[in-house]
Amino acid sequence: DTEVTQTPKHLVMGMTNKKSLKCEQHMGHRAMYWYKQKAKKPPELMFVYSYEKLSINESVPSRFSPECPNSSLLNLHLHALQPEDSALYLCASSQAPGLAGGTGELFFGEGSRLTVL
């Protein structure tokens, strides 16, 4: 079983809806990530939080809004999405970037399958 838990597993929303994706980890990791993955493609980095602070935003549109309430939780708030935003959204965690000897190994959740109608 994965130690990174994502909810919901599936989400269908209209373009005017507001919804949130949630992620939780209890491995003591201090870095958490959101990735977007289209079918048969590699994951694309969206956001990185390090010690609960946003450290990387890969020029993601503002209709995606991340939030890190504490070191174990990561949310992705969704508003006014487009059909092309339909994808698998993956949360991951790792030891904090820059940790001496760290190799950046990622532990992924099972993902939230998002469909925007």
Add this chain to the structure above:
Amino acid sequence: TQLLEQSPQFLSIQEGENLTVYCNSSSVFSSLQWYRQEPGEGPVLLVTVVTGGEVKKLKRLTFQFGDARKDSSLHITAAQPGDTGLYLCAGAPDSWGKLQFGAGTQVVVTP
């Protein structure tokens, strides 16, 4: 951006055959990881290689990191249907850098 090129993009083989997936770059990576992703799941870390020339074995899977730490390979011996999945290599340029993913190799092993 340091690019990782994976080949082949797709492999379809019969159970019992061997296969090799390659991951190449013109840049040096401090470490390189291999993940396997099954449909509807998130990627799962298989191995991390750190030292140039390193070889690691995980049951029927053999991973090698090139001497110059620019390339890696994954070899599966006597593939089984359970080996089916998307294999992703990912490189860390340095301990501060973002992980770079290869495009992935879709492996299908038929009984």
